[in-house]
Every structure is written in C-alpha cells, then in structure tokens.
Amino acid sequence: MRNSLKSSTLLAVATLAVATLAMAPAPHAVTPETATLSFDCGSYGSGTATLKAAQDGTAATIDLSTAAITAPLPIGANSVRSTLTLAKNGTDTATFTGDSNPAIPAGGAVSTGPLDGTVAAGDSLEAKSLTVVVFGITAECTATSPQNPGPFVF
Template identity: 75%
Template sequence: MRHSTLGIGSLLGVGIALAGTLAMAPASAAVTPGTATLSFDCGSYGSGTATLTATEDGTNATISLSTSAITSPIPIGANSVSSQLTLTKNGSDTAVFSGSSNPAIPAGGAVSTGPLSGTVASGDQLEATSLQVVVLGITATCNATSPQSPGPFVF
C-alpha cells in the first residue's frame, strides 16, 4: 500500500510541475494584422486592390495574395503561377516572399497566389511594395500605389 501512495504522490507532483511550466511558457507568436489590403498598378495588365493574408510559425512566414489588378484571359491550372512579393522590412530593408502555389484560376478570374514563403524575425514589420507574377512565361510587375491597410504586418 505504501508503494502505491508514493507512486500517486510522485505522479501528482510531476503533474503540478508540468502544469506550472506550461502556464509560464510564452504564448505562440502571431502576426498582426492577419489580413491587409492595398492597391497595385500592374501597367498594361491592369490595376486594382489586393488582399494579403499572413501567417507565422517561428521564423517561417507565409503570405497568400489575391488581386483584382491582374485577371487571367484563359484558364490557368493550379500551381502554375510563380510569384515574388517584395516588402519593405522595418522601414529600410527588404524581404522577398516567393512561391509557385495557386488555385486553379478560371478565364477572367482574379489572380490568387500563395502561400508565398519567407523568413522573419520577432518584431519585423513588413509592408508590400511590389509583386511580380509569371504566368505561361509572361511576367507582370505590379507596384503598390497605396500603403497596406490597416498597416504593416508585425511578426
């Protein structure tokens, strides 16, 4: 009986210690805001608004983008758009997020791309400045014509 009491007491002590450790652990980091909008001018390809959605997992971050600034004249298959999003980092440096993921885009549909992958550090502030999209060997370069709203992504 004595061994059983010691075993239960030990398990209870370990459980309390683990609960205290978890309570003191920092909360997982989250990017704010999670979603932002801005306007792009893509020259002869058009202009319009874009919605950016950011996520973070440690130093790895992703941004997905959908924009009415570029529409597809023909159906585009999934994972056939190559994109590069350039962002101002902390007001002076730049960060580049890139990838070749996209959902299927119907003829006349707005271009969606992402997740585009990049690396961040805690406290980084990123604001989109330009987007390069390559579809079927044709490159469209878009420049931001407005700041991100409600503001830059803070990781």
Template identity: 70%
Template sequence: MRHLGSGTLRLGTALGVALAAAGTLAMAPAAAAVTPGTATITFNCGAFGSGKATLTATQNGTAATISLATSAITSPIPIGANSVASTLTLTKNGSGTTTFTGSSNPAIPAGSQVSTGPLRGTVAAGDKLAATSLKVVVFGVTATCNATSPQSPGPFVF
C-alpha cells in the same frame, strides 16, 4: 498495511505522465504572432489591371509566409494549381527591402482573381514589412504590379 491494486498504479502513472506533458507544453516556446495578421493594399498592374489585394501573414520562428489574393489580375483562362510563380517585394523596417517568393496557388477558374501563396521569406523579431510590388508569372507571361496605396492597417510586425 493496505495493498494497492494495479488499477491504482495505472491511474497514478497516467496522472504522472499527464502532469509531465502539461509541464513540457508550458515550457515550450509560444508560436510568434504577426500583427496585423491580414492587411490590404491596392496594386496597379499596368495592362493587366488594378485593384485591391488582401495579404495574410503567418510566422513560425524566423520563417514567415504571406498569401495574397488580388483583383488587380484576373485569369482569362483556367490556371492549374501550383502554376503561378510570384515574388512579393516589401520594405523592411522603413529602409531596405526583402522578398517573399513561391510557386504555390490554388486552381484558379477563368475570370477569377489571382491568388498566390504561401510565399516564403525570412524575418527577425521586430521586423516591420510593408508590400511595395508584386511580380506574377503565369505560362511565361509576367505581370508586374506596383503598390498605389499604403498597406492598411499598417506594416506586418513580426
């Protein structure tokens, strides 16, 4: 009878652990995907201006985030990180509405477009969301923006 050394035992144990881990990963649920991941829309923000916005959506289960940057609003002064409170309103499945909110933003230099997000919201499988309006509050000043074009290439599908 041949004696197996401890090196063989360690190799066998490591291989067994690796196979078990691979099996666990294969059985884990996949992260949900949003399509499209990025969309554009045009906003009119009244006296603050108008312009294009780029929206980027992500999803993890029923939690979803949308980040956006828009040339419709530019900052006349530097804005510190996490100083912009935003509410993005979207049509939900063609009839109702839902909102995504947040107070996260990168630092915004004077003269730059406003970026905000991630804005957080809740979704269900199959939800179709398209942006309709955006409210941005900076230093107590509120800019309300209304969509002047449809979201392109179409609504986010979660």
C-alpha cells in the same frame, strides 16, 4: 498509503506541467495576420489585394489574393510564379517568392502562395510591389496604398 502518495505526486507533476505549458509563450506570431492594400498592375488592371502572413521561427509565408489581376484563361494549380517585394524596417527590402497557387478559373482573381521568405524578430514588412508570371507573361504591380491595418510585424 504509498500508492496514494505516488498518485498524488504524479497528479501534482502533471498539473504543474499543464500549468507551465499554458503559461508558455505562444509560438512566434505575426501581427496583423491579415492586411489589405491596393495594387496597380498597368494594363493588367488594378484593385485590392489581401495578404495573409504566418511565421515559424525565421521562416515566414504570405498568401496573396488580388482582384488587380484576373486570369484570361483557366490557370492550372502551381503554375503562377510570384515575387512580392516588401519594405523592411523602413530602410531595406525583403522578397517572398513562390510558385504555388490553386487552380484559377477564367476571369478569376489571381491567388498565389504560400510565398516564402525569411524574417527576424521585430521585422516590420509592408508590401510595395508584386511580380506575377503566368504562361510566360509578366505582370508588374505597384502598391498604391499602405497596408491596412498596417505593416506585418514578426
């Protein structure tokens, strides 16, 4: 009977632990996770961009892919330097930077990220401009539409 009591107690503790984890708040999340907008990159082109955001505490990342800029030549992995500037809470700005990208074939849309930045709980960020440097050539892009479905809220 003593072993039965121990087994029942262990089962009850395990069940309580699982239930507690199931009801625990999810890790920090950003909403929406994906947004689209349009960029005008001057002589480099214009088009839509897709942004994918993720958060881990105060660290956040944004992956970006845009048809506004296409590669004139094949671009090797990790050779695109990007800075994404976002409006922060309507009165400030935040920047996300990085030099990580997949290999991009000639004529392919530019993809970059993860771009790294810092956020605080409740920050609302909406993309305003993008600077991309490839082969020493800088393309400056300006957002021409709001993010859809809306700003990222961390």
